[in-house]
Amino acid sequence: NAGVTQTPKFRVLKTGQSMTLLCAQDMNHEYMYWYRQDPGMGLRLIHYSVGEGTTAKGEVPDGYNVSRLKKQNFLLGLESAAPSQTSVYFCASSQAAKNIQYFGAGTRLSVL
Amino acid sequence: AQSVTQPDIHITVSEGASLELRCNYSYGATPYLFWYVQSPGQGLQLLLKYFSGDTLVQGIKGFEAEFKRSQSSFNLRKPSVHWSDAAEYFCAVGALRDDKIIFGKGTRLHILP
Numbered sequence: 237n238a239g240v241t242q243t244p245k246f247r248v249l250k251t252g253q254s255m256t257l258l259c260a261q262d263m264n265h266e267y268m269y270w271y272r273q274d275p276g277m278g279l280r281l282i283h284y285s286v287g288e289g290t291t292a293k294g295e296v297p298d299g300y301n302v303s304r305l306k307k308q309n310f311l312l313g314l315e316s317a318a319p320s321q322t323s324v325y326f327c328a329s330s331q332a333a334k335n336i337q338y339f340g341a342g343t344r345l346s347v348l
Numbered sequence: 349a350q351s352v353t354q355p356d357i358h359i360t361v362s363e364g365a366s367l368e369l370r371c372n373y374s375y376g377a378t379p380y381l382f383w384y385v386q387s388p389g390q391g392l393q394l395l396l397k398y399f400s401g402d403t404l405v406q407g408i409k410g411f412e413a414e415f416k417r418s419q420s421s422f423n424l425r426k427p428s429v430h431w432s433d434a435a436e437y438f439c440a441v442g443a444l445r446d447d448k449i450i451f452g453k454g455t456r457l458h459i460l461p
């Protein structure tokens with residue numbers, strides 16, 4: 237019973253490098269979300285998706301891109317990483333917007 | 349604009365004491381409300397939710413919360429805390445027509461032995 241799985245768990249990047257964070261859910265959920273968590277800031281929504289092939293911007297989308305080519309996967313990309321993107325990233329999924337969100341364990345990213 | 353406020357960044361209580369964590373929201377529509385808990389190094393886990401009906405809702409781990417529309421509040425309570433309750437707690441709010449929910453900045457709970 238995997239739920240929401242995020243890979244990788246940890247990553248260190250140099251400024252300007254690119255990377256992709258993968259989120260996979262096995263609950264057949266329609267909605268998927270990417271958040272970043274910074275000390276004292278709570279969770280801020282980066283991008284989200286309400287179904288396969290759809291994406292939408294959240295509160296802090298700049299510097300990130302996403303894709304939802306398959307219902308079970310939601311990818312978060314950083315094309316040119318910046319130190320300001322050092323954070324813990326969480327993926328979540330839910331069956332509908334007002335339903336419970338299930339979270340992955342997070343990806344801790346450091347950009348040097 | 350929609351917002352969620354958790355006025356207390358840190359709270360410290362003694363083991364066995366009662367607990368109340370505050371959450372206030374500003375939302376135009378009828379809200380639905382959540383409390384999540386995050387243990388160190390973990391993702392968030394749902395404690396309880398309110399959509400409609402009885403304004404006092406029960407959750408896991410002995411937690412409860414009361415929705416007070418007149419005060420725009422959804423405070424979390426527990427009669428007697430355990431050392432394992434030390435964690436960060438997040439209040440969140442959404443509305444029926446929204447595709448997303450908004451999280452508060454969190455309250456970190458410390459437990460004294």
